[in-house]
Amino acid sequence: SQTIHQWPATLVQPVGSPLSLECTVEGTSNPNLYWYRQAAGRGLQLLFYSVGIGQISSEVPQNLSASRPQDRQFILSSKKLLLSDSGFYLCAWSSGDTIYFGEGSWLTVV
Amino acid sequence: GENVEQHPSTLSVQEGDSAVIKCTYSDSASNYFPWYKQELGKRPQLIIDIRSNVGEKKDQRIAVTLNKTAKHFSLHITETQPEDSAVYFCAASISHNYGQNFVFGPGTRLSVLP
Numbered sequence: 001s002q003t004i005h006q007w008p009a010t011l012v013q014p015v016g017s018p019l020s021l022e023c024t025v026e027g028t029s030n031p032n033l034y035w036y037r038q039a040a041g042r043g044l045q046l047l048f049y050s051v052g053i054g055q056i057s058s059e060v061p062q063n064l065s066a067s068r069p070q071d072r073q074f075i076l077s078s079k080k081l082l083l084s085d086s087g088f089y090l091c092a093w094s095s096g097d098t099i100y101f102g103e104g105s106w107l108t109v110v
Numbered sequence: 111g112e113n114v115e116q117h118p119s120t121l122s123v124q125e126g127d128s129a130v131i132k133c134t135y136s137d138s139a140s141n142y143f144p145w146y147k148q149e150l151g152k153r154p155q156l157i158i159d160i161r162s163n164v165g166e167k168k169d170q171r172i173a174v175t176l177n178k179t180a181k182h183f184s185l186h187i188t189e190t191q192p193e194d195s196a197v198y199f200c201a202a203s204i205s206h207n208y209g210q211n212f213v214f215g216p217g218t219r220l221s222v223l224p
Contacts, residue, residue, distance in 0.1 A: 051209035
């Protein structure tokens with residue numbers, strides 16, 4: 001069966017510091033991969049999606065970037081965090097109709 | 111592009127009553143409509159889905175209906191229980207050559223009062 005792992009689960013970072021969130025999917029090949037952000041009490045905002053290695057599409061211009069160095073690995077990064085980057089970050093995958101979410105990463109920028 | 115609206119944004123019902131959440135979509139090419147339940151602090155989890163060639167689907171106390179002509183779909187929860195309290199998201203999906211696009215509604219916060 002397919003599983004998705006995302007880490008770290010929580011982190012507190014100062015403004016201006018870098019960020020790296022990692023996500024891996026197991027049990028499937030060539031999945032579509034996604035990064036979503038959810039502000040407190042709000043909906044799901046698509047940040048990036050990828051249909052293959054090195055293929056990244058950005059939905060929202062901001063100080064975040066994504067990379068897909070391997071088929072089942074998706075990384076969300078920032079060189080300098082802003083206060084507005086705080087939120088719940090969700091990695092997700094799909095290889096058919098359905099999208100499945102990782103457990104999420106709580107980011108607090110202070 | 112696709113736009114998904116969801117109503118109501120909040121919904122309170124008494125335990126045992128039914129709850130209905132409605133979503134509309136704009137792109138007639140959308141062909142897959144999942145519903146997710148998100149409990150506080152946790153990830154959204156798929157609870158039921160429906161494809162465009164089906165009008166209704168039921169799984170125990172939850173059901174989803176789809177009206178392709180009107181471009182709306184609804185989630186129905188019967189005999190609600192306190193553990194049904196959560197935020198529910200609908201989504202519309204289109205498959206493209208370059209991948210699969212999911213557009214989510216803004217969510218409905220359901221509270222089931224004991």
